[in-house]
Amino acid sequence: MSFLSTRRKASRIVLELDDVHLGKLLKSLRTTTRSGAIASTDLRVVQIADFLKHPSQDWDRHTFRLAVLAHFLAETPVPSRWAEREPDSATALALHAWSEVFRARATGNAEGASRASTNCLRAADLAPLDPTPWIVLLEIARLERHRAAETFYVWNELLLRDRWNRDAYLSMMRYLTPDEAGSRLQVLEFVDSLRSRMPVNAPCAATELTSQVLHYQSIRTRGGVEGLMARAYWTDVYVTAALDRASQHWTQPSFLSHAAALADLNTLAYALMSADRHREALPVFRAIGGAVTTWPWRFEGDPLTAFQRAQGRAEAGR
Template sequence: MLWLLKSRERKAVFAMMKEAKRRGVEIDELKNVMTPEEFVALLPPEKPKFKGKVPDVTRWGLPPDNEVSTKQYWTDEEVLAVQESTARGEWTGAAALLASTWGDWDRRNLVTGALGEAAATDDGWLRAWREARPGDPGAALVNAESLVHVAWEVRSGLQAKHVTEEQFAAFFRVLAQAEEAVHEASELAPADPTPWVTALAIAMGQQAENDQYLEVWAELTERDPQHRGAHTRALQYWCAKWFGSNEKMWEFAETAAAKSPKLAPLLLIAAHESEFQDVSAWRDPRVAGALDGIVAWLDGEGRDHPSTRSDRAYAAKALVENGRFDEAVEQFRHLGTRADAGIWAYSGDARGEFLATRYAACFGATKP
C-alpha cells in the first residue's frame, strides 16, 4: 500500500527499510538503535512552509536554495589545519594552537572543544602528547573535554527510556573520570576558566542540583565573569527543558546582557527557548530593545568572535519577527549557504527553517 502514501512519506519508508537492512534489524527496532537526529536525516527535505509567493533570493545577492547546506562548517583555518594534523596522529600543532589562545578565553574554549571532539574519535595523538609533555595543562584540558564527548557517545542521544542501565552506568562512570580530569587541568593552570566550562557540562550530565551547579559557576566566573561559552551552557541549565524555568532563564539572560554586549545575544536564545515552550517572546521588549546593540556588536567588535555565526542566525530570526526585514537580509548575506546554526535544527528540519526565514526576510525587504 505504499502507493497510497505521499511522495515524501514513501521516500522516508524506503529509506528506513534500507537503513534497517544495513543495520541488520527489523524496521520496528530502528527506534531503539537510532537517535532522533539520525531519524530526521533519513527524511527527504520538506518544502519550507512559507505563506506568500516565494521570492527569488538571488535578487538580494543571496546564494540559491540548492546551495544551502546544514553541514557543520569550521571557518577557522588554524582549527582546520590542526584537525587535519591530529587525524594524522600529530600533536605538536594542537599543542601550539591551544597554547596561543592563553588569555583569549572564548577562543580557547572553541579550540578546546574542537580538539576534545577529535580526541574522542581517536586519542592516539593526545596520548602521545601527554607522554611527551607530562603535566602539560593543555593536554590535561583536552583530555577532560574529550571524556565528556566519550560519555555522551556511550549514553547515545536517545531518549532516556531507550537508554539501557548499562549505558547509563557507563555514562556516569566516564563523567566521573572527566570530573577528575577537570580538576587535574585546573590544578595545572589555576587561572584558566576553560576547565570550568567543561565542568559545567559535566554537572549538567550528572543532573547536579542548583547549589552544586552554582559552586561550579562560581569557580568559572571568578576566572572570567563574561565568558561567552560558559554563559551559553548555563542558560541551558536554567531553562525550563532542563533544570530551571522560563523565569530563571530570562533573569539569567538579562543579568548577563547587562555585563557585556557579547552576552546580549543570550536574550535571543532565551526568546527562542520560550517560543518552544509556547510562550511568544520574539517581540518581547527585552528582545526588541536589545537588537540594535546586538547588530552593532556583530558588525563591530564581535565580527570575529567564535559565537558570531550562531548569533547572526538568532539575529536574523529576531529581525524577521520584528519586521526589520532589510537588516535580516544583511544577516543572511553573512550566513551565506550555512544553515548549521543550532536555532534552525530545533524543528527537525534545519534547512527548511533556514530557507523559510530567509524567504520571509526577502519577501518583506525593500526591493533590491
C-alpha cells in the same frame, strides 16, 4: 568578519566559523583520517598538540577552539591518547574531559564523567588562570544534575578567570532552565542581571537571545493550541526589545569580535525569521556569509536546508 559583501556565499555547516587557522587544522585532521595511515591517531595528536602548544591569554578564542576540537574528536581516541602522552598538559587534559562530555551527551551514557572531572581538576591545578577546566566542570555539573551549591561554586571560579566567557553564560543559562535544574523565572532573573552589567558587545552578548529562542522552541514542542500560537511569543515587549537591540548593532563592522560571533548571528537570523521580521534578517544573513551552525536551525529539520530556506525567504522579503 567581513560584513560588506552583498554577494551570497554558498552555505555549509562550518564548525570553525571564521577561524581560518582552526579550519586548516580540521581539514588536515580529516585528510590524516582518510589516509588510513596505521599511526593516524598519533599523527592527529601531533597536529593538535602543535596547534595548541602556545595557548594565548585570549581565553575566548582558546575556549572556542577547544570546544570545536572536543566536539570534532569526541568519537575518536585522539583526546585520550594526547592526555596519556602528556599528562602534565592542562590543555590536553581539558580537551580529553570536554570530549568525554560531548560523547556522554551524544550517547546518553555519562560513565566517563568521573574521569572527566578528575582531568579537569588536574588541569585547573596545572593552569590556574585557564577558565577552560571550569567550563567543562560546569558542563559536568549539568550532565550529572549536581546540587546548586556545587554548581555555583564552579560558576564563581569560572567567572574569576574569564568574566564574560560565552560558553560559561550559555551553559549556566541552560542549567537554570526548567529542562534542567531551574525555572523560567530563574532564567529571566539571570538574563536581567547579565543585561544590566555586561558590555553590549561582550562574548556572552547572545545569552538573552539564546534563552528566548530556546523558550520559543520549547513552546512549539508542547504542541496543541499553545504550539500553534508560539509565533506570538515574539510580540512580547521584552522579547521585541532584545531583538531590536541585536538587530540594530550586531551586524555593524567589528561590533561583535568574539570567536563565536557567527554562531550568535545564526541565532539572530533564526529569531528574526521566527518573528516574521524578514527584511531585518537579510543583512544578518549577509553577515553570516554562508557559515551555518547546526543550532538553532536543526529544530526545523536538516539545519542546512532550514537555513537556506529561511535565507531565501529573507531575500524574497516574505
